[in-house]
Amino acid sequence: MPVATAESTAALRVHESKNVELVAYHSLGKRPNFKMALQVVDGRWYLYTGHFWHNGWTIVDVTDPYRPEVVKHWEGPKVNTWTLQVQVADGKLITALEKIGTWLDPARAALWGFDPSQPTWEEGALIWDVKSPLEPRLLGHFHTGGFGTHRNFYDGGRYMHLAANMEGYRSNIYVIVDISDPANPREVSRWAVKGQRRDEPAEPQLASLHGPPYVEGDRAWLSYGRAGAVLLDISDVTKPRLVSQFSIGDFGSIMGCHTYLPLKERKMAILTTEAILEDNRDSANLVALMDLSDETKPRAMSILPTPIPSEQAAYTSYAQRGGKFGPHNIHMPHHQSCLAKVGNLLHLTYFAGGLRLYDIRDPYQPREIGYFVPGDPQERLARPYLPTKLVPQYEDILIDSRGFIYVGDRNYGLTVLRYTGPDLGG
Amino acid sequence: MEAAADTVPVITLTGFLGSGKSTLLNAVLGSNAMPPVAVIVNELGEIPIDHALIENVSEGIAVLPSGCVCCAVRSDLEYTLRELYLKRVRRAIPDFRAVVLETTGLADPGPVLQTLFSRPVRELRYTAGIVLTTVDCTHAADTLSAYPEAMRQIAVADRLVLTKSDLSSPHELRATGDWIDTLNPAAPRIVTTKGNAALDELFGRGFPDALHTESAEMDRWFTTAEPRSSHANTIRAYSYSIPSPLEWERVHAALKDLLASHGEHILRAKGLLQIVGIDQPVVLQAVHHTLYPPDLLSGWAEHPRESRLVVIVDGIEREIVDRAVAAC
Numbered sequence: 001m002p003v004a005t006a007e008s009t010a011a012l013r014v015h016e017s018k019n020v021e022l023v024a025y026h027s028l029g030k031r032p033n034f035k036m037a038l039q040v041v042d043g044r045w046y047l048y049t050g051h052f053w054h055n056g057w058t059i060v061d062v063t064d065p066y067r068p069e070v071v072k073h074w075e076g077p078k079v080n081t082w083t084l085q086v087q088v089a090d091g092k093l094i095t096a097l098e099k100i101g102t103w104l105d106p107a108r109a110a111l112w113g114f115d116p117s118q119p120t121w122e123e124g125a126l127i128w129d130v131k132s133p134l135e136p137r138l139l140g141h142f143h144t145g146g147f148g149t150h151r152n153f154y155d156g157g158r159y160m161h162l163a164a165n166m167e168g169y170r171s172n173i174y175v176i177v178d179i180s181d182p183a184n185p186r187e188v189s190r191w192a193v194k195g196q197r198r199d200e201p202a203e204p205q206l207a208s209l210h211g212p213p214y215v216e217g218d219r220a221w222l223s224y225g226r227a228g229a230v231l232l233d234i235s236d237v238t239k240p241r242l243v244s245q246f247s248i249g250d251f252g253s254i255m256g257c258h259t260y261l262p263l264k265e266r267k268m269a270i271l272t273t274e275a276i277l278e279d280n281r282d283s284a285n286l287v288a289l290m291d292l293s294d295e296t297k298p299r300a301m302s303i304l305p306t307p308i309p310s311e312q313a314a315y316t317s318y319a320q321r322g323g324k325f326g327p328h329n330i331h332m333p334h335h336q337s338c339l340a341k342v343g344n345l346l347h348l349t350y351f352a353g354g355l356r357l358y359d360i361r362d363p364y365q366p367r368e369i370g371y372f373v374p375g376d377p378q379e380r381l382a383r384p385y386l387p388t389k390l391v392p393q394y395e396d397i398l399i400d401s402r403g404f405i406y407v408g409d410r411n412y413g414l415t416v417l418r419y420t421g422p423d424l425g426g
Numbered sequence: 427m428e429a430a431a432d433t434v435p436v437i438t439l440t441g442f443l444g445s446g447k448s449t450l451l452n453a454v455l456g457s458n459a460m461p462p463v464a465v466i467v468n469e470l471g472e473i474p475i476d477h478a479l480i481e482n483v484s485e486g487i488a489v490l491p492s493g494c495v496c497c498a499v500r501s502d503l504e505y506t507l508r509e510l511y512l513k514r515v516r517r518a519i520p521d522f523r524a525v526v527l528e529t530t531g532l533a534d535p536g537p538v539l540q541t542l543f544s545r546p547v548r549e550l551r552y553t554a555g556i557v558l559t560t561v562d563c564t565h566a567a568d569t570l571s572a573y574p575e576a577m578r579q580i581a582v583a584d585r586l587v588l589t590k591s592d593l594s595s596p597h598e599l600r601a602t603g604d605w606i607d608t609l610n611p612a613a614p615r616i617v618t619t620k621g622n623a624a625l626d627e628l629f630g631r632g633f634p635d636a637l638h639t640e641s642a643e644m645d646r647w648f649t650t651a652e653p654r655s656s657h658a659n660t661i662r663a664y665s666y667s668i669p670s671p672l673e674w675e676r677v678h679a680a681l682k683d684l685l686a687s688h689g690e691h692i693l694r695a696k697g698l699l700q701i702v703g704i705d706q707p708v709v710l711q712a713v714h715h716t717l718y719p720p721d722l723l724s725g726w727a728e729h730p731r732e733s734r735l736v737v738i739v740d741g742i743e744r745e746i747v748d749r750a751v752a753a754c
Contacts, residue, residue, distance in 0.1 A: 040432055043521070063515045265674075337432075340549075403549035423545045426719075 012374050012415060015392075016312045019357065019370030019421030023404060026068045027413035028058055030381045034408050035151065036398040037088035038062075039133060040338045045400065046071075046133045048093060050084045052395065052410055053112070053382040057086060057095060059134060065404040065416050072134050077122035080114050085149075087212075089336060090156030091131040092139070092182070097122045098148035102165070111385045123148030125162060127182045139182035144175075151211035155335040159188065159237060161220060163211025169196050171208030174222055176237050191240040193227045210255065210274075214332065216262045219243070219295075221269065225256035229271050231295060246290065246298040248273065253282035253326075261332055263342055267293045268363060270342075271300070275326025275351055278388060280319045285326035287348060289363040301363045304346075307353040307371065322389030324351035331399045340399035343426030345369070345419065347405060349394040352387075355407055355417065359424055370421050377411035386410060433553045435634055436507070436525040436542050441560030442569050442576040443531030446589035446621065450560060451528055453621030455494055460625060461634055464495040464510055464522040466503075468530050487513065493520045503527070503541045511550045524555065524634035534575050535559075535582050536693060536713055543711055543718040553721070554711065558628060559583035563594035566602040570609075570659075580609045581661045581738050582694040585616060585628065592619040609661050612736065660741040661693070666751050668733040671700045674708075677754045681710070681717050684750035689715030691742040697735040698723075710735075 012025035033049040040046070047060040047068070056075040062068045076083035077097060085096035099121040101109025106116060124143040128136040142160075145167030153161040164175040173192040179185045195203030207227035214221040218235035229246040248257060252273030259272040269290040276282055288300040304327075309315055318325045328349045333339040346358040346366070354373030360366045374392050387393050393410040400406070405417040441447045451467075454460055487497040487510075499506050513519045529538055535557060541547060542554035559579045562569070569576045580586065586606060591599065606615065616627050625633060677699065685692060697710040707723040735754075737747050 043432065043515075045515075064512060066512065067516070401549065402551060403546065425545075 012412065014372070015314070015375045016310050016354070016371060016373040018310065019419060020355065020372040020405075021418045021420050022372070023416040023418050024066050024068055025413065025415050026060070026070065027381075028060070028070055029073070030413070031058065031073075032381055032395075032408060032410055032412060033058070033406075033414050034396055035085040035087075036396060036406055036408065037086045037093070037334075038336070038338050038398060038400055039088045039091070039130065041131075041133045044133070045338070047398070047406060047414075048086050048088050048130075049408070049414070050086050050095065052084070052408065055081070055083055055113075057083060057136075060414060062400070062404070062406070062416070065400075065402070065418075068414060068416060074136070076126075079118050080121035081123070082112075082148075085151050087152055087154045087334065088130060089154050089334060091129065092154065092156075092179075093128040093130045093136055094152055094154045094160055095126045095128065096149040096152055097124050097126060098150060098165075099123060102147045108385070111383060113383075121148070123165075125149050125152060125160065125164075125177070125185075127160075127179055127185065129182075140179065140185050142177050142179075142185040142187075149211075150209075153212035153214055153334065155215065159215075160185075161213040161215055163209040163213060166190065168198050170198055170202065171196055171206055171225070172211070174209050174213050174220065174232070174240065176234070176240070189238050189240055191232060193224060193230075205256075207256065210258050212332065212334075214261055216264050219262070221260045221262050223257045223260040223271075225258075226254075227256070229257050229260040229269070229290070229298065231260075231292075231298070244296050244298050246271070246300075248286070248288075250283055252285050253277060258328070259330055259332075261330060261342065262292065266363075267291070268301075269298070270330060270346065272327045272330060272348070274328050275324045278322065278324055278386070280325060282326065287327045287330075289360060289366060291363070302366055304348070304356075304358055304366050305368060307350055307356050307368065309373075310371070313373070318350075318353045321352055321391055323387030323391040323393050325353055326351060328394070329396045331397050331405075338401050340401050340403065344424035345426075347397055347399060347419075349397050349407065351393045351395075352391050354392055354394050355397065355405070357419065357421070361424055361426070369424075370419065372407075372417055374409070374412065374415070377409070379411070381411050433551045434522065434524060435555030436527055436547075436552050437555040437629065438527050438529060438535060438538055438542070438557045439560070440529040440533060440535050440538075440557065440579045440583075441531065441587070442562065442573065442579065444565070445531065445560040445562040445569075446587070446618075447528055447531070447560050449621040450587060450589070450618065450623070451526065451621075453623070454526075454625065454628070455490065455492065457625060460492065460494070461523045462493040462495075462520055463524045463526055463634075464497070464514075464519075466497055466499055466506055466510075466525060466527045468499055468528070487519055489520060495519050495522055503538065504544070504546055507547055507552060508550060511552075524629075525552065532573075532575055533579075535579055539582070539694065539713045540716065543713060543716070548719070555634075556584035556629070557582055558585050558587055560587045560589050561602060561606070562590050563588050563599055563602045564590050566605055567598070570605050577609055577659055577661055578693055578740070580606060581663065581740070583610055583613050586610065586613050587623065587628070588615055588617045589621075590619070591617050608659065610663055610738070612663060612665065661738070662740075662744070663736055663738045664744055664747050665737075666733075666735045668700075668735070668751075668754070669730070671702045671731075672733055672754050674701045674704075677701070677710075678717070680750050680753035681712065683753075684747065685712055685715050685717055688739075688742050688746060691739050693738045693740055695735065695737040697733065699733040699735070700726075700731050707731075 032052040059072040100114040146165035205226040222230040253276035258274035357370035695712040
């Protein structure tokens with residue numbers, strides 16, 4: 001039985017769209033969704049999601065994407081713990097646990113639900129068996145000894161690849177964990193940049209691995225914050241070895257490099273930063289198409305053009321309408337056959353700019369080819385303090401292999417979209 | 427690239443007017459061994475199904491007692507396949523394991539294949555399955571002389587179903603065989619009377635599961651008999667065997683160039699390729715100007731691994747295709 005029935009797409013007003021069609025909208029019981037993952041079992045498509053402001057995880061049956069149904073919600077550790085991130089592969093669900101508001105000042109952390117009177121939190125990564133898709137069974141818990149983990153990578157098999165704050169470190173580092181015995185997850189190796197260990201002098205700018213550490217063959221692609229985009233050779237998983245590092249200097253928010261996704265067949269990668277401050281107070285954020293034909297010398301070929309409102313819009317500048325405006329997430333396939341591959345069409349969430357679609361056939365001249373921007377949310381969900389002004393804030397994205405696009409926002413539930421533009425191939 | 431999971435093959439059943447498509451379809455749907463399939467026809471009334479046996483018809487979709495689903499093409503093929511997909515996942519119709527698409531007798535199969543290989547259709551978990559072409563042995567020679575569509579239907583077929591053989595004279599049978607030797611010597615020929623044919627022969631062993639997974643099955647495409655030019659037509663099938671593994675970048679570039687320059691003359695190309703760095707066989711398909719995203723098969727058959735490529739053309743010289751293959 002569905003926990004919550006599908007809602008009318010009328011709940012979501014379309015403000016601007018080109019080559020993108022609204023398929024469905026579901027508020028998920030007024031719990032905005034964040035990181036999403038998908039598995040197909042017996043012909044049914046299950047979307048697993050963490051939540052932006054709420055504890056726990058939700059499973060949405062999206063077999064019929066025009067009628068998504070919430071089929072399960074369950075709670076995670078509650079005290080001072082974020083449960084934002086999920087990944088599913090090989091019948092296993094990996095959920096991140098992280099201290100709420102690690103990087104925020106205490107007043108802001110309190111708005112996210114941090115209770116300073118209880119100086120504890122849960123941290124690490126939980127490993128669940130989801131072969132019975134609606135009955136997650138906890139198999140094990142990897143502890144970091146630090147603040148926990150953020151965006152992790154798992155594509156099945158023996159190893160999960162974490163962006164983890166281990167004991168003794170100032171920020172998140174890369175940790176490979178063997179989960180062949182999921183009840184006893186075991187660290188295989190770790191890799192950090194200079195200045196992350198608490199027993200060494202801090203660097204002027206603290207770097208932190210945002211993740212996921214995206215693994216392609218024997219390489220790990222690390223979005224390493226202020227340390228830029230890092231490529232490691234992990235052919236020996238016990239000894240990760242640096243192949244190359246691409247600095248983005250003072251571009252981007254305090255976050256630095258947020259995503260580093262390889263497009264292996266094209267010997268390319270996509271590098272993104274994430275807008276952090278509202279009203280464009282960050283140093284300019286960017287998304288770059290990278291040439292990795294020589295993996296030891298990564299080189300930016302182009303930067304995606306900044307979105308400009310169309311004539312349909314009631315405003316002339318996204319940057320001036322409030323909230324954050326800048327890149328955040330791209331779709332990451334995690335080598336799952338139920339997820340879309342990244343071809344010549346790049347989908348990017350852009351906070352107040354909604355969803356932006358780029359034709360990247362010519363990596364030197366990427367062009368915007370479509371977009372979807374909803375109207376302003378009609379209410380604040382839970383207790384968010386952001387955006388200060390209530391405008392769309394598109395956060396995360398996942399695309400299934402049927403072409404249906406799932407999007408999360410700070411004040412909207414699950415939005416399902418579909419690209420209707422020309423076939424770009426690839 | 428990875429092997430497609432959970433996909434539904436779409437089999438194209440083509441053949442000229444009166445060549446026995448509907449008779450074959452009806453016989454197949456009546457077989458106890460037939461797994462549940464969805465059948466797409468141009469008009470529901472065209473298919474001579476006993477209407478008393480149809481359990482219900484709603485929104486143009488009929489459900490047969492066997493659990494098979496029949497519908498007519500609505501709006502266009504892509505729309506129809508999307509509707510079938512959504513009705514299936516909504517459980518409004520019984521599940522189906524394959525789709526059989528019956529084309530009109532005058533259809534050029536090229537555009538149909540282009541739709542089946544297109545991104546929107548592949549995204550809905552459909553894969554292009556085999557092309558079955560019915561050939562009426564009593565009229566083949568006359569029809570083929572007069573209608574280029576009929577020649578193309580035979581040229582692009584993966585299998586040929588020879589119908590009405592019991593009604594044909596030895597001369598007619600020989601004439602039909604001659605035409606097929608010219609147009610498509612490689613495709614297996616299945617002789618039927620009144621639509622009776624074993625499902626294994628028509629669709630392959632293990633249908634529908636094995637359709638895209640067995641390289642032994644794929645091998646049937648590539649018997650290397652060269653066409654005999656006993657008829658004045660411009661359709662030719664050129665086949666190639668390449669023993670050493672190929673570089674994907676070179677194959678891709680060479681075939682793209684060939685299709686860009688001569689696509690209007692290329693009815694179909696299909697390849698089973700051994701690519702450096704990839705353990706499994708890579709399946710390539712092209713129709714006219716478009717090379718479609720490759721698929722992976724689960725593994726090689728027993729025989730020595732080698733790449734096979736068949737290019738079916740209308741009106742270009744062998745040397746042009748030879749040069750493209752040499753550049754792979």
